[in-house]
Amino acid sequence: MRAAVLHDYGTPPHYDEFDEPRPSDDAAVVEVEAAGLSHLDVAKASGTFYTGPPPLPSVVGSDGVGRLPDGRRVFFDTVVPPYGSLAERVLVPSGALFDVAEGVDSRMAAALGNSGLAAWLALEWRARLRPEETVLVLGATGTVGTAAVQIARALGAGRVVAAARSSERLHRLDADAVVELDGAGGGGASRTDGHGGDGGTGATGGGGAGAGGDLVAAIREATGGGADVIIDPLWGPPALAAMGAARHGARHIQLGQQAAMRIDLPAPLVRSPALDICGFAIFHAPVEVRRDAYLRMTRLAASGGLKLDLQVVPLSGITGAWERQRCGPGTKLVVACH
Numbered sequence: 001m002r003a004a005v006l007h008d009y010g011t012p013p014h015y016d017e018f019d020e021p022r023p024s025d026d027a028a029v030v031e032v033e034a035a036g037l038s039h040l041d042v043a044k045a046s047g048t049f050y051t052g053p054p055p056l057p058s059v060v061g062s063d064g065v066g067r068l069p070d071g072r073r074v075f076f077d078t079v080v081p082p083y084g085s086l087a088e089r090v091l092v093p094s095g096a097l098f099d100v101a102e103g104v105d106s107r108m109a110a111a112l113g114n115s116g117l118a119a120w121l122a123l124e125w126r127a128r129l130r131p132e133e134t135v136l137v138l139g140a141t142g143t144v145g146t147a148a149v150q151i152a153r154a155l156g157a158g159r160v161v162a163a164a165r166s167s168e169r170l171h172r173l174d175a176d177a178v179v180e181l182d183g184a185g186g187g188g189a190s191r192t193d194g195h196g197g198d199g200g201t202g203a204t205g206g207g208g209a210g211a212g213g214d215l216v217a218a219i220r221e222a223t224g225g226g227a228d229v230i231i232d233p234l235w236g237p238p239a240l241a242a243m244g245a246a247r248h249g250a251r252h253i254q255l256g257q258q259a260a261m262r263i264d265l266p267a268p269l270v271r272s273p274a275l276d277i278c279g280f281a282i283f284h285a286p287v288e289v290r291r292d293a294y295l296r297m298t299r300l301a302a303s304g305g306l307k308l309d310l311q312v313v314p315l316s317g318i319t320g321a322w323e324r325q326r327c328g329p330g331t332k333l334v335v336a337c338h
């Protein structure tokens with residue numbers, strides 16, 4: 001079969017021939033329709049990810065959507081190495097097959113895999129979001145962030161604030177307020193009309209000087225006194241500022257490090273607001289929790305309540321797509337595997 005094959009750690013996979021997977025008593029062959037590319041795929045293929053290096057050669061790709069031999073459409077987020085989702089066919093443990101809601105396109109269902117589940121589970125399962133709470137989403141222009149803004153609302157948040165480096169994308173999000181982390185053009189924008197977005201409170205940050213008091217003040221204003229739940233794929237100065245503006249008893253869900261690997265965290269920043277800093281990874285959630293979340297999430301997408309911009313690339317174009325993913329794609333990349 002044709003597949004995206006990793007031959008050396010830290011190098012892009014190539015469109016190559018690979019042995020066909022064979023079904024067993026506890027693993028099924030899935031005919032892959034589409035698979036999302038994610039930062040996780042690149043991290044695993046580097047050979048240095050904490051889950052351990054994949055075998056060589058092996059097929060890359062962690063999750064996807066496809067068909068079982070009986071025609072049932074499934075999502076999977078676990079594979080049996082050396083097989084991976086970026087291939088015509090993949091071997092999946094029988095216990096890791098999830099239903100996909102009717103009415104959602106397979107490419108969108110694949111796009112929602114890693115990114116959507118991260119957003120959904122971070123909010124519902126890890127943060128235990130309660131109705132009417134205020135959610136602050138950092139990195140809101142990214143795929144996880146864009147999903148989190150919409151999912152927070154669907155899960156009953158009272159106020160949703162999107163924070164990211166300034167861009168048209170940030171201002172297109174359906175948030176109650178936005179905060180520009182880099183404060184470009186004279187300050188961050190904290191909007192309160194639910195749909196607009198211009199001018200306002202000074203903000204600094206992004207990858208640079210960002211944990212300053214201006215950004216803390218901008219976040220506090222945009223959140224109406226601080227967030228109850230912070231979704232954080234960034235770490236670095238934006239995370240520090242978000243903690244500085246957190247409401248008492250807030251949960252800070254740490255799920256990525258796009259802005260920085262380290263921060264200098266003053267003890268009072270955690271102690272004073274009784275802040276919970278919660279590490280999160282999708283696979284911390286039990287499989288039944290992931291299965292249930294995925295079905296409800298794809299139902300939400302089918303009803304039009306969850307949308308992502310995505311770009312579809314053919315499996316034969318994997319090497320170029322991989323490089324784009326590595327550099328930060330700006331839009332969700334989905335590989336069409338057939």
Ligand SMILES: NC(=O)c1ccc[n+]([C@@H]2O[C@H](COP(=O)([O-])OP(=O)(O)OC[C@H]3O[C@@H](n4cnc5c(N)ncnc54)[C@H](OP(=O)(O)O)[C@@H]3O)[C@@H](O)[C@H]2O)c1
Nearest residue numbers: 039118139141142143144165206207233256258259281282
């Ligand atoms: N823990 C988990 O289970 C889990 C699951 C899924 C993803 N993740 C992690 O979550 C993170 C985001 O994933 P994604 O798919 O949303 O990525 P993405 O689509 O590439 O988005 C990246 C986001 O980070 C922002 N960003 C990048 N560098 C930045 C900097 N120096 N300062 C401020 N913002 C910066 C981007 O802003 P611009 O739009 O301005 O570039 C964008 O908002 C990744 O680290 C990923 O590994 C974790």
